Amino acid sequence: MNRLDHLVIAATTLEEGIDYVRSTLGADIPVGGVHQTMGTHNHLMQLGNESYLEVIAIDPDGRIPNRPRWFDLDQRLMRESLRRQPRIITWVMNTTNIQRTKEQAEFSIGTVTELSRNDLRWKIALTEDGRLLANGLLPYVIQWQSQPHPSNAMADLGCRLLELNIYHNRPDWLKAMLASIDAEDLVTVFDLPDSEAPYLSASIETPNGIKIVDGRD
Numbered sequence: 001m002n003r004l005d006h007l008v009i010a011a012t013t014l015e016e017g018i019d020y021v022r023s024t025l026g027a028d029i030p031v032g033g034v035h036q037t038m039g040t041h042n043h044l045m046q047l048g049n050e051s052y053l054e055v056i057a058i059d060p061d062g063r064i065p066n067r068p069r070w071f072d073l074d075q076r077l078m079r080e081s082l083r084r085q086p087r088i089i090t091w092v093m094n095t096t097n098i099q100r101t102k103e104q105a106e107f108s109i110g111t112v113t114e115l116s117r118n119d120l121r122w123k124i125a126l127t128e129d130g131r132l133l134a135n136g137l138l139p140y141v142i143q144w145q146s147q148p149h150p151s152n153a154m155a156d157l158g159c160r161l162l163e164l165n166i167y168h169n170r171p172d173w174l175k176a177m178l179a180s181i182d183a184e185d186l187v188t189v190f191d192l193p194d195s196e197a198p199y200l201s202a203s204i205e206t207p208n209g210i211k212i213v214d215g216r217d
Contacts, residue, residue: 068130
């Protein structure tokens with residue numbers, strides 16, 4: 001069964017990302033770890049139902065990776081966008097069979113790559129150039145190879161993901177792509193006029209009420 005695994009908020013620096021989550025959700029998201037292969041680091045917290053929120057940024061003390069960083073973080077347009085404000089840039093879907101998902105997808109999810117950090121091991125489909133899928137509206141696909149789900153070890157600050165909505169100019173196309181990876185029930189897709197840029201919007205219940213985190217630049 002496929003599930004929504006986590007939301008990705010990117011920032012120029014982790015400090016800026018932490019401040020953004022604090023001002024938006026009223027939560028001080030704790031430190032996560034370092035991705036040595038990708039030259040990034042993160043902060044993490046639970047969102048309930050074995051899902052979580054990740055704040056990610058380029059690690060200024062990390063080595064430069066021998067491949068493009070994930071989540072478009074090396075791209076000029078992304079860096080310019082994040083200098084204006086941290087934002088949610090994409091989401092990740094958890095599957096129990098990433099190879100089958102790759103074979104049935106009507107779009108390229110990327111190359112299945114094995115990664116690890118400390119006692120965590122996972123497979124994730126990565127694009128060769130580090131790009132987001134459909135500008136972040138289609139999910140990266142992950143298969144965890146360690147149990148229990150890593151969110152169980154993350155801080156629980158009383159925040160719960162209620163829904164993830166996607167606003168798109170071609171909703172029927174997006175729904176078809178999501179259906180091809182059995183993800184159509186994980187999000188809700190809304191029509192958007194051609195005059196507006198597509199974006200993600202997450203509703204999160206917090207101790208301070210329901211808050212919205214979206215990806216509009």
